[in-house]
Amino acid sequence: MKLIKKLNILIVGLGLLGGSYAKGLKKLGFEVNAITKEQSSIDYALEHGIIDNGTTEIDPKLIGKADIVVFALYPHIFIKWVKENQQHFKSGAVLTDVTGVKGCVVDEIQSILRSDVEYIAAHPMAGKEVSGVENSDDAIFKGANYIVVPTEKNTQEAIELCSNLGELLGFAKVAVLSVEKHDKMIAFLSQLTHCIAVSLMCSSDDPDLVEYTGDSFRDLTRIANINDEMWSELFLSNKQALLEQMDIYRETFDKLYNFINNDDRDGMRDMMRLSTKRRREFNKKV
């Protein structure tokens, strides 16, 4: 299957990301339908021309028309939905998703899925601190990374289709990673950072701090404003990889702590020079 504009796309889960996919794909000329939990989300999306058709029901005709189905659901709901409704997929349909962790969904779904339908995992690394289709915006994809996460069960054709989808949506970079490498990278770059921000924000109850804070504290805690339902599920869905990264970070933090405690200025300066060197590499690649 080639990614051409006469394809029919079904979004399952019309929240911030599902809505942003729908907006981007509609603008590109695809027929975009949606199934989601709340009628209000469907009403909003229809009123604003974000989708062509939508329902809160399991509509076999709407599902059966879709060439591509994009799942934008919490991991456990995604798995449950596929188990209960996969009989309605069109033969040859391609499923993809936006789930932020992969080990907990990819193997299970690929093992239960009908053999005439293919699931190719993807992780659009884009978001906002707000949720809901009302806040959806396909501009969040600009400058962001899109990662395709295939297994040996995937065909080259589906990997290419999924990559093309990321390119069409306007992502700055489309990459391909294994499930293990993806989940380790997410544990470090995304989940550990959220753990740090939450911990820092919970470390002081002094209400006066807000009066004196500068950019550093604001930067480090921006993501402490967090969707607790989603992130607690994502943390547990990637538990071992996350705990490993937390261990490594805590060892590094303790090393710095000990340098300070022992007045070891050279040790501190070595770490600071390393962090400066590494951070400058990041600046170059913005």
Added chain:
Amino acid sequence: MKLIKKLNILIVGLGLLGGSYAKGLKKLGFEVNAITKEQSSIDYALEHGIIDNGTTEIDPKLIGKADIVVFALYPHIFIKWVKENQQHFKSGAVLTDVTGVKGCVVDEIQSILRSDVEYIAAHPMAGKEVSGVENSDDAIFKGANYIVVPTEKNTQEAIELCSNLGELLGFAKVAVLSVEKHDKMIAFLSQLTHCIAVSLMCSSDDPDLVEYTGDSFRDLTRIANINDEMWSELFLSNKQALLEQMDIYRETFDKLYNFINNDDRDGMRDMMRLSTKRRREFNKKV
């Protein structure tokens, strides 16, 4: 002494902050002179109209003319400079500074200082990730906090003069804090955040990470690009307060670690809700 524009101001240490003070004060109409280590900094400042006169020497006449002396030096150099050169101050002169920690300088300088000269400590909470008079810019004060840090040895007149200086320079907020409260607040809001950023940046040597990073990691490590000479001195100058804040933060981080390790989703969600509530208070006060 009232802060009027015929006053003569001497900047000691013409780097990023000293240069930004000089620029702002010259624009306001003050006579601004400077003493600093490098002739190139004096040359640059004279060429760009940032100062009226400047030297790398200890010039008794230049020092003796100053009504206000602003020290923008590393803490140990600041103390040494005052010890060696205080005989040159004009009687009635007011000294102030930009030092980021206070316990390590305020008591010592106030205890050795001539009785006819007053030192009132201040901390302009502004900066950039670059240094030197060439990068100085008084626009960095806009939107930033300026904290006056008096002790019982200070007069009300000097506290007011120092506060007025912050207002004139364009700081968004001028506040007064005790040495202890200032240093505890700085340990938490500024030093701990730099420790976290450095530790996070030193926690992985995977060169591929830069390819996949998003805003979260970039935000948390922006300040990992750090002046190791200055920050190692600042950390050690505020060692006990910093270690206390590092302890509290590490306990909070460990609490979250244990919730994840024990699959305690309610515990995780409680922390996330607390961090979200607190962070939203910060958003309101931007």
